[in-house]
Amino acid sequence: MKEKKRAAAGRKTNVIPVQWDATFFFERAVQSLDRYHYDKALKYFRRAVEYEPDNPVNHCNMAGILSEMGDYGESNRILRMIVEELDPTMTECHFYMANNYANLEQYEAAEEALIRYLEEDEEGQFLDEAEEMMELLHFELERPPRLGFIKAREGFYEHDRARSMLEEGKFVEAVRLLESIVEKNGDFLAARNNLALAYYYMGRFEQAMATIKEVLGMEPGNLHAMCNLAIFHQHAGDREELDPLVALLRKTVPFHQEHVFKLATTMGILGEHGDAYRHFVRLLKDGSLRYDPCLYHYTAVAACNIGRLDEAQRMWQQAAKLDPDSNVPGYYLEQLTRFRSGDDPVPTSYHYHLPFEEQFKLWEKTSDTMPDHLKRDPLVRSSFFWALRHGDRQTKLQVIQALGMIADGEVKDALKAFILEPQEEDYLKRMAIFVLRSIGVHESLPAMLEGRETVIEHSRMPSRLPVWDDKWQAVLEAALLRMNKHYDLVQQHDLLTLWIEFLSRVYPDVPRLGKVEGWAAALEYLTAKMHRRAISYHEVSVRYGTSIATVSKCAKRIDEICGIKEKMKLIFPALADRHRD
Structure with missing residues (x-):
């Protein structure tokens, strides 16, 4: 018997010993999941947690199974424990919690968890799904979500805000925000492009040119930057730099709709109306833009400038149908009639609003204030800011008065900067100080007067008097x-x-x-x-x-x-x- 036992002990066996560890139970759980055996999968994940209680992934897997089984409350308890005790960097847990809360119809809590995920997650693994959930929450809560920042799109949300500011003529605010974005994310070329435009609108031409050249230094083929640079060269009257750039743009045939639109409007501004027309027609064939009255106006201007007058007329008539409350199509149809009779030159403005002079005719008909639509008009505002820096003495005086009628934060910032400019005339700066006081700026104002820095004290007007009674x-x-x-x-x-x-x-x-x-x-x-x-x-x-x-x-x-x-x-x-x- 002893010999048999020894012989049995000496023989090799085919039995493989099982190693009971977290990996073993994890694999068993996955196999159960593949067969939709959720109860078994949950049991195995629980055993994996017992072997590695400090491993947040095991806990997260267990929470996922609980969610699949409909136990959303217990799932959220585990997920909350993960980010509060085990691993705060597992930001995806907030997305999972948001899903659980949504299934429980606790939409306020779901919004809070989803916002936390978007604001903390750097990778954006569930970004598309999170945005879809945001739309659901918008519908259920009957209000827009209270989202302020998306970590995975750091700078993108702020960039959209900055673009809106540019469209509203809030150039100073846009510059501040865009400078902040560029400082944090130097590779964000779209932000740099818009920063250059904001500088340009404010009349800070040298900064605009330097910024756009930085973009092209980082990406020589950036179409937005090339278009902006062409417009800057045209403004400066630099034909030597402009002509080869225009020749390059003529050969460019962009694919993306946004790039086609940018190139089309740029070529129109540069007076290359044939190329502009060709690109605008491409855009009109795109179904997504066929109801945009602005596009019909742009195409009409280009068509008019290459002699396609009947087509221009049809385009403006279509714009009038799409935008019956606007007086822009009617104005240009009237101009077209006058052009046909030889009374007026061909319309060339690609901006979808009345020309600057026409808007001011409407303003002059009012008693003592500027109409709200002019105050908000970015072209009017950019013209004011540009003239404040580059206009002649009389123009600057008129602009300072006009800015006093707008009287918003942008205006106050612009006038405060103006009174610090050493090269500006003291009379104009005193006028600007007077306007600042008249629109409610009563704090002390640093200013450059009589060739030296001074401070105009609270509610005081600038004078040489040592006291002010x-x-x-x-x-x-x-x-x-x-x-x-x-x-x-x-x-x-x-x-x-x-x-x-x-x-x-x-x-x-x-x-x-x-x-x-x-x-x-x-x-x-x-x-x-x-x-x-x-x-x-x-x-x-x-x-x-x-x-x-x-x-x-x-x-x-x-x-x-x-x-x-x-x-x-x-x-x-x-x-x-x-x-x-």
């Missing part, structure tokens, strides 16, 4: 309050200049300002006279609630000190220029 301010406010609806900003600023000039000349022997309204009425009277407006002592005395004698006395005192009648042109050179014009 409250009563002097009261006179100014009393005058400006009554002049607000009857005088433009330049005239109001001239009143301020006159008052400061008077106080500066008599200081420190400033007369006792007994009746504020009398001095205020005198300032308005003299300002109106300087601008050759019909006015009388009686008229201002009634409006200010003071006597004719008081107004006359104060006006004569100011005139005596400032020599208005003899020195008006020296004291107010801008006003003298306007009279000569």
Whole structure:
């Protein structure tokens, strides 16, 4: 017997010993899943967890099985434990929890989990599925999801916001956001392209050119950058650089719809209307764009400029049908009629709105404010910002007044930057400060005046006076309050200049300002006279609630000190220029 046992022990066996570990149970669980045996798969995953309790993948697999079996609550408990205790980097657990909450019809909780997944997950493994779920939650919650940032698309969401800002004419805000995106993600070429455009719209031409060249340095064939560069060269009048670039663009036949549109509009702006027409017709054949009135307008302009007048007419008529509330197609159809009769030149503007001059004709018909659609119009706003940097003296003066009517955050930022420019004229900067004060900017303002840096203190106007008395301010406010609806900003600023000039000349022997309204009425009277407006002592005395004698006395005192009648042109050179014009 002992010999038999020894012989049996010496023989080789075909039995393979089983190694009981997490891998073994994981493989068994997968086999069960393949056969849709969820209860067995759950049992095996539980055993895998017992062998490796610190392995978050095992727990996650178990949560997945529980979800398949409909136990969404227990599944979420495990998923929450994973990200809170085992491995916070397993951000996909938030996506799984969102699915579980959605199945439980707990849509608020599902939205919270989904947002956390999108904001924390860098890989974007379930990005498409998450966006589909967002649409579901939008429908169920009857409101847009409260999503602010997608980690896997870092910069893309902010870039979309920046593009919207550009379309709304919010160039300063767009520049800030785009600069931030580029700083975080230097390879984001679309953001760099739009940053160049934002600089260009604001009149910061050198920065625009430098930025677009950076893009082409990183990707020489970038079509958006090439198109933008061509427009920049055209603006600069640099034919030597422009001509070979246009020749290259003529040979370019892009595939993607976005690139076709960019090239078409660029060629139109460059005056290459035949190429523009060819690309616009390609876009019209695309079913997704056949209901876009803008595209019909673009095609009509191109057709008109290559002599296809009947086709241009049909295009504008179609635009009018698609956009019956717009006055743009009707305006261009009228222009086309006038062109056919030889009265007007061929329409060349590819922008789908009325030409700048026509919009301002509408503005002039209003009493004292700019229409809201003009305030929001990005072309109007970019024209203002461009003129503020590159216009002549008179244009800058008009633009400063117009910006005062828009009076939003963009305008305030632009004017604050303007008063810091060393090369700008002090008169214009003082006018800009006046506009800032008039639109509610009362904090201290850094400025460059008389060749040196200074700070215009809270609610103060710029002057050389070492002090600014409250009563002097009261006179100014009393005058400006009554002049607000009857005088433009330049005239109001001239009143301020006159008052400061008077106080500066008599200081420190400033007369006792007994009746504020009398001095205020005198300032308005003299300002109106300087601008050759019909006015009388009686008229201002009634409006200010003071006597004719008081107004006359104060006006004569100011005139005596400032020599208005003899020195008006020296004291107010801008006003003298306007009279000569």
